[in-house]
Amino acid sequence: MSEADPSTPKERRLAPPTISRLSEYLIILEELGESGREVVSSRDLAALYGNNASQVRQDLCCLGHTGRVGQGYRVRELERMIRATLGIDTIKKMVLVGCGRLGTTLAVHVPMAHYGMELVGAFDVSPQMIGTRLGPVRVQSAQNIRDFCAKHGVELAVLTVPKTAAQDVSDALVAGGVRGILNYTRVRLRVPAGVAVKNRQIVCSFLQLFHATTSQPA
């Protein structure tokens, strides 16, 4: 461990655009794999993603060598490499805070278990909600957030609470040791360095679509 592992390929940090493309490549590869496809070229993958072969190869060469010159990439192997690169071959515990409509939908809709995430807890303040089942877990009081996360070693959280509660919940999560928050609220959270926040205001996707159909008529 004291020296750089020679088997590790590049180990330079991946560019942010590359990371977001990798997760989309993964989805495409899973679809290809399910349809029985065994090999895919950078050209094919680019056609599916909507970019170009050069970019695909550039993105993929950070993963360690998986392609066969003259042949392309083996779908399953590439899938595994991307999973490893994203880290999702290791399971991380996740909690959901805010079990309203959006929160419950995300919990049900996203196949977390398939992507290295284990939903171990769900929290809400509503007495009607507390105690009900949500997928694999039972909803508990938001007062437990900090202790629960600390006790179970929770690393990730999804935040779908009303904006008035967002910062307090965030503080509780961070105090409990959570290191990544997927923030669906309108609030810009203040978190200490070392905690990752991804803001995903759904309405922004709608606005971007709107603009895309506004700017150039064709």
Add this chain to the structure above:
Amino acid sequence: MSEADPSTPKERRLAPPTISRLSEYLIILEELGESGREVVSSRDLAALYGNNASQVRQDLCCLGHTGRVGQGYRVRELERMIRATLGIDTIKKMVLVGCGRLGTTLAVHVPMAHYGMELVGAFDVSPQMIGTRLGPVRVQSAQNIRDFCAKHGVELAVLTVPKTAAQDVSDALVAGGVRGILNYTRVRLRVPAGVAVKNRQIVCSFLQLFHATTSQPA
């Protein structure tokens, strides 16, 4: 109309990263406005967004002149300019296809009417679903998609159907004249030039968060 309008400021196309930031600035400005704030500097806005003042000014200077040198930007005025730039001061008609859990959640959760979008139709194949109310509309059979969109001049669509139906629905939307599709399915849609597709696979946000907490420990 034959000459360039001299009142139009730059009118060079906005850079894609700028567009996505603009929609987030808008949310921040709305919050500021609601809290009574009247003026904001590029420095303040950058602190809230999490970038730097230079980038904020660079982004904002495409909108036409709204800032006051030495003073900052008026919150309400800036809000209006961003709305105009995104185009959301003009109403566009939108339909939802796929009224399952995710689709209905989006329809309820996103304040479309507040952002220039009018939900005029919702479609599903399920007989139980057809005829039920969804926000301002009644769910109708997916068979009507094409004719309905053409008849009402629908421009935008949200797609939350099972993947097996995605391409067919997309074709129907396009045939009906829809020019922008917000695609929440795993399928990469094939659409003709001039139709904008924004792929928003929610799971990808989870994967990106995962990676962010994997790469550097702090």
Add this chain to the structure above:
DNA sequence: TAGATTGTTAATCGATTAACAATC
């Protein structure tokens, strides 16, 4: 006035695209 802050140009940085030798 002096301090603050914009608008905008120039410099830097990073990401995408092109090109091609290596090779299956």
Add this chain to the structure above:
DNA sequence: TAGATTGTTAATCGATTAACAATC
């Protein structure tokens, strides 16, 4: 072998950051 396609370097392109004159 010839054709295809990777891995990777170099060239181009675009986005971010720095700097500063203009000015409220």
